[in-house]
Amino acid sequence: MPISFTATSPSEYYSFPFDKYLNQDVFKYALGSLPFFKEWKNFWIDTLIKEDELLKSNIDEVINPLKSSEYIETYEMFDFTFDSPVGSYIYKFDVEKMKYLATHENIEKDIFSLDLIHFNSSAPLITSKVNDTRLPFLVRFYGTPIPLLCVDGNKRLKAKTEIENSDTIVAHLFDENYLDRMFFDKVDMFFYSLHRETEDMHKALSMGLSSEQVFNLTLMSRYKCV
Structure with a gap:
């Protein structure tokens, strides 16, 4: 989640380069053979940046449950730092x-x-x-x-x-x-979903599934059906 907060500090935005992350060679090596790879990559870049910008523009309205006096000592959250070659991303559970x-x-x-x-x-x-x-x-x-x-x-x-x-x-x-319901914000949910989807797609390719079958595993395919 590109916002950090604690019981004693205000919400603070930090930047993560989603476009650079998805333009890493590791994604191309794993999924570049798919005819829709570029469209898929751009879909995820656009989705993550859109949610990130929405979060950034509403930072003053982000509810920090730890700031409520009744929860300050008891509300539990867990931070996990996901390190990548283009920067670190902090999930907040x-x-x-x-x-x-x-x-x-x-x-x-x-x-x-x-x-x-x-x-x-x-x-x-x-x-x-x-x-x-x-x-x-x-x-x-x-x-x-x-x-x-x-x-x-x-x-x-x-x-x-x-x-x-x-x-x-x-x-x-x-x-x-x-x-x-595991995360505080949609950005974490989508970033998590990107990694799950990438693994599912790579596994499907390894099993010999067609590009159409692999496409049907994607969030992009469900958006197109709406």
Whole structure:
């Protein structure tokens, strides 16, 4: 999300070059054989820049839940910095909304290998966390070497690995069905969707699907049908 905020600081916009990001060779190498590649790339550039400009123009109206005195000590969010050759992008996960979902909806629960989870290994080691029975929140992440991201429960995972020497964890997994409720803003949702879609398209090409079948996997195809 191209806006940063904390409990004690105002909302502040930062720039991320979405056009330069999508013009990297990695996208061309993966998807450049598709006849609609250029149109697809421009669709995503236009979509992300449009949402980014909308966010920037309304920065004074962006609701920072941490600024409300009743939430200042309790509202949880999680920042994940996605580093790229053209700059860093900071995802902001709304952990409070995810807690609500975990309580009121049937979020997938399973056993996961810790080798597949990116968690904050620099989190403080708190011995009592080995007895914390709350399930961590994981998100299937794209565009990174490790496929799962821990957005809540990093201290629990730290304790499990260093004190109990565990190699698996039971956790909730949030998938794309909850995209509109995991983030604070649409920019994060679209940037996440870009990476998921890129991986799905590349996988489809590797399986020998036709360009038409691959096109039908894209957000652009659904926009054209409207």
